[in-house]
Amino acid sequence: MNPCGSAGGIPVKPDNAHGDAMWKWLKGSKSTSDPVRNENETLGPADTALADDRAPQPKVIVITGTSGSGRKSIAKQLSAELDLPYVLPYTTRAMRKGERDGEHYRFIAEADFQSMLDRQEFSQSVRLERGSYGIAERELSEALEQHGAAIVVVNHDGLQALRKRFGPQAIRIFLYVTKEDIRLREEREGAPPEVIEEYLRNYSEQVVFKKESDYLLQNIDPAATLAKIKNFLQDKI
Ligand SMILES: Nc1nc2c(ncn2[C@@H]2O[C@H](COP(=O)(O)OP(=O)(O)O)[C@@H](O)[C@H]2O)c(=O)[nH]1
Ligand SMILES: Nc1ncnc2c1ncn2[C@@H]1O[C@H](COP(=O)(O)OP(=O)(O)O)[C@@H](O)[C@H]1O
Numbered sequence: 001m002n003p004c005g006s007a008g009g010i011p012v013k014p015d016n017a018h019g020d021a022m023w024k025w026l027k028g029s030k031s032t033s034d035p036v037r038n039e040n041e042t043l044g045p046a047d048t049a050l051a052d053d054r055a056p057q058p059k060v061i062v063i064t065g066t067s068g069s070g071r072k073s074i075a076k077q078l079s080a081e082l083d084l085p086y087v088l089p090y091t092t093r094a095m096r097k098g099e100r101d102g103e104h105y106r107f108i109a110e111a112d113f114q115s116m117l118d119r120q121e122f123s124q125s126v127r128l129e130r131g132s133y134g135i136a137e138r139e140l141s142e143a144l145e146q147h148g149a150a151i152v153v154v155n156h157d158g159l160q161a162l163r164k165r166f167g168p169q170a171i172r173i174f175l176y177v178t179k180e181d182i183r184l185r186e187e188r189e190g191a192p193p194e195v196i197e198e199y200l201r202n203y204s205e206q207v208v209f210k211k212e213s214d215y216l217l218q219n220i221d222p223a224a225t226l227a228k229i230k231n232f233l234q235d236k237i
Helices: 019-028 045-052 071-082 110-118 137-147 156-169 179-188 193-211 222-233
Strands: 059-065 122-128 131-136 149-153 170-176 215-218
Touching (some): 059 071, 071 222, 110 131, 122 137, 156 193
């Protein structure tokens, strides 16, 4: 895995042209003086107290967790219910049965992804077994400027990059389900067996990152999950 983009400091200047406007704007806010936080900490009363006498700062709601736990489904519903943009990543991986371009990902060719990388258009990106993934800096910064908050779904590399850049303004929500649930759900959706096997194979190494979260929950019933996340976010966005 090779996450690119952010490195050091808060917020880290995105290494691309489109990030400049966002960077100037963030630099103008007092958030630049925030200390770097330990990955294991949680948001506490001190954060709230500090935030009170500051200009509102953009919040990135980072949904992360184990593959197949329902992160994209929850992100989509949360986006609709909170009226906040869900910033879709671009990916070069093959589209699966039931997936739609512009709903689950923006599916693009390798050459187009590479061009975006060359033009430094990603706020962060990652190369995994099946393809590359990246969120466009322009889309993220526009969403934050226009709505004050945005939702993203990334793996642990993406989470780390976003925490480096946004500090505690990157709110970490970790979803998981049991391995048996992953198998049942993915089989029901007709996912390819090799994808199911990979999810199960990677489960143990993904689930340990649950300690690096501000809110951790098992996504059993989607309606209950949504309600809990909305409640958790109520005084944070
Ligand atoms: N770091 C990072 N991870 C991403 C990005 N977009 C998607 N991901 C994550 O990369 C992994 C891709 O795995 P894959 O099986 O293809 O996709 P899934 O079925 O959507 O989980 C998932 O954990 C995604 O959440 C991105 O822009 N950056
Ligand atoms: N709470 C839930 N109960 C049952 N099935 C769910 C739930 N949440 C999501 N799903 C289903 O599980 C599958 C994986 O969801 P998805 O959002 O793609 O997960 P992820 O993005 O974490 O890989 C999808 O078929 C989705 O419809």
